[in-house]
Amino acid sequence: MYELFVLGELMTGEKHGYMLQEILKNAGGPFRQISSGTLYPLLSRMVENGWIHLIMEEVPASKRPRKIYQITETGRIRFLELMEKPLEYGADTTELFHYKMVYFRYVPKSVRLDCLNQYLKYLETNLKHVGDFESELMFYKPEPEQQRTQLLRVLDHRKRIGSADIEWVSAEIERLVSEPE
Incomplete structure (x- = not known):
């Protein structure tokens, strides 16, 4: 996943490692951070594989040179x-x-359409699973009742989120299909 991110970011233009790390920190949100110990070995492997090129930026003698990465063909x-x-x-x-x-x-x-359709299938599968589980709970009525009731509320929440996601992705597919090539 991080490999895709690095290559995607370098499609927009060359970047130094710190900038890639900062962009990824923001993209992943506050609870999913990438450490330097993960990113820099990944960048080294990508250079070794020939996917990216490393350029050492010249700086004054008192500073370390900055490593600039750019995507290769x-x-x-x-x-x-x-x-x-x-x-x-x-x-x-x-x-x-x-x-x-x-x-x-x-x-x-x-x-793009393949990716959207795959994600739509994923969402629909999740929503079906939640609905099936909810039906089981309603049929078997496991005890304790308070726990079952709270679990049903959780499933209702998941169904609402899943339905909203499905609606959004479906609209995105329609928009993309109607877009000229």
Whole structure:
């Protein structure tokens, strides 16, 4: 996921490592931060793979040179491969979808539609699961009643969020389909 982020950010232009880390911190929100110990080894691997190029920026003798990263042609190909890769359903699906969506302008319409449709399927599957679980609770009425009642409130919350997400993604698909190539 972070590989896609770095390549996507470098599609917009060259950046130094600190700037990439700051952008990623903001993109991930206040509870998902990336450490230097994660980012810089990733950048080194990406340089080794030939996906990005490292330029050492000249600075006064008293300062350390800044490392500037730029995407290579091989990196552009890797970026497209990652954007075309189907969403894997798991704990990070929504975050990965959001990262992909940020970089939609760099991929063909068909890739954007595939990603949106995959995410829609993910949302619909989640909503069905919640509905099925709710039906089980209503049928079997497990004890204690207070806990069951609170669990039903949680499921109602999840259904409302899921329905809103489905509505938004469906509208986004319609908008994109009607957009000229």
